[in-house]
Amino acid sequence: QQRSREAEYGLSVVSRARKLATLKSLYQYLTVKTGKLEKNPLEGFDTPKTRRSLPKYLTLEESLSLLRSVGGRNKERDRCILTIFLNCGLRISELTGLNLSDVTGDQLRVLGKGGKERVVFLNDSTREAIDTYLALRPKETATPALFLSERGDRIARSTVHRLVKVHLGEAGLSQE
Numbered sequence: 698q699q700r701s702r703e704a705e706y707g708l709s710v711v712s713r714a715r716k717l718a719t720l721k722s723l724y725q726y727l728t729v730k731t732g733k734l735e736k737n738p739l740e741g742f743d744t745p746k747t748r749r750s751l752p753k754y755l756t757l758e759e760s761l762s763l764l765r766s767v768g769g770r771n772k773e774r775d776r777c778i779l780t781i782f783l784n785c786g787l788r789i790s791e792l793t794g795l796n797l798s799d800v801t802g803d804q805l806r807v808l809g810k811g812g813k814e815r816v817v818f819l820n821d822s823t824r825e826a827i828d829t830y831l832a833l834r835p836k837e838t839a840t841p842a843l844f845l846s847e848r849g850d851r852i853a854r855s856t857v858h859r860l861v862k863v864h865l866g867e868a869g870l871s872q873e
Contacts, residue, residue, distance in 0.1 A: 714745045755783070759870055766868035774844060775860050777830035781805075782861070784823045789854050795843040800827060 708716070717739070724737045755763065760783050767776045781787060791807050799806040803824055805817045819827070835849060842851035865871075 710745045711747050714747050717742060717744055755870065759868075763864060763868045763870060767864055768867075771847075771860075773826075773830045773833050775864060777826040778844060778857060778860065779864060780823050780826040784820055785817045787817070789857055793842075793844065793852055793854050793857060796841040797831075797843055798841065799843065800831075 721737075721739045721742070721744075724734065724739050728734045728737045763783075764776060764779060767779065769775070778792065781792060785805065785807075787807060788810070791809055794808055795805070803819045805819055807815050807817055809815055834845065838845065838849050840849070840851055844852040844857075846852045846856060
């Protein structure tokens with residue numbers, strides 16, 4: 698069995714590129730800003746080339762299988778979260794940051810990366826999943842969060858990550 702070059706270095710290409718960029722930035726600071734060094738020792742170093750892969754996605758049948766497999770105590774919440782992920786393309790931090798006031802009719806106001814706000818239009822299945830969840834969501838809570846944890850707080854990123862992983866496993870889908 699042939700070993701990959703990553704094993705020789707102990708780090709992936711992306712990790713090495715990130716570490717080299719950090720060191721280059723440090724030496725740039727020490728030479729240009731502070732003047733503590735006369736020459737940047739990493740000036741001639743080339744950053745390792747990283748390959749950007751296409752995002753992984755589920756087919757329609759896999760998506761339906763995933764949604765059918767959702768069960769348990771929080772099945773409406775989990776099904777709603779998965780439906781939003783499948784149909785709206787939100788980041789996990791955007792989903793956990795949603796408030797009740799962000800859902801208006803067939804629109805979802807999303808606060809994205811860098812504080813940028815955008816509007817996502819909801820299809821019928823997503824709107825139906827949200828309505829089903831909201832009908833069962835506790836009304837008397839102090840938090841404005843759309844998705845609640847077991848304790849009634851805003852749902853954590855780690856909880857969402859775990860529930861996605863669990864439901865993918867239950868549906869027999871790859872988690873890679």
